[in-house]
Amino acid sequence: MKTFFQIITLVFIVGSCKTTSSSVKPQPENSITEKYWKLIEINGKPVVLDETMPREAFIILKNEDHRVNGNGGCNTLNGTYEISQGNRIKFSQMASTMMACLNMEIENELKRVLEMTDNYSLSDDGKFLSLNRARMAPLARFEAVYLL
Secondary structure, eight states, rough: HHHHHHOOOOHHHHTTTTOOOOOOOOOOOOOSSTEEEEEEEEEEEOOOOOSSSSSEEEEEEOOOOGEEEEOOOSSSSEEEEETTTTEEEEEEEEEEEEOSOOOHHHHHHHHHHHHHHOEEETTTOOOOOEETTTTSEEEEEEEEOOOO
């Protein structure tokens, strides 16, 4: 009987020594998640904010529920994403508000890019994110903006 209690005590002690939570996963350095990514280029053309585009186009990849939030320059965008090995990324369930705007070109192109993207690349310094399809030229390029 004494051995039984020793085993139970040992199991309890070993089980309570776990120091990390399985629900918290460390993010790799230069991770693309939880950053504000400002759209700077789409299909090889620079994105310039002007009076026809009332807001800055951007995306934020949230860790929680793998949600993507952003703006196409006029309308709010949201959906989900999935990242897998080899810098693979897939966006899905994308939706947006439907306000009429003077210039919908950038926004419509961004929506197409998110549907087409199957991989990403990150600059060595972590400042620039490119969304790509296969080995084609980048579909879109973003710059990390650090908010104060």
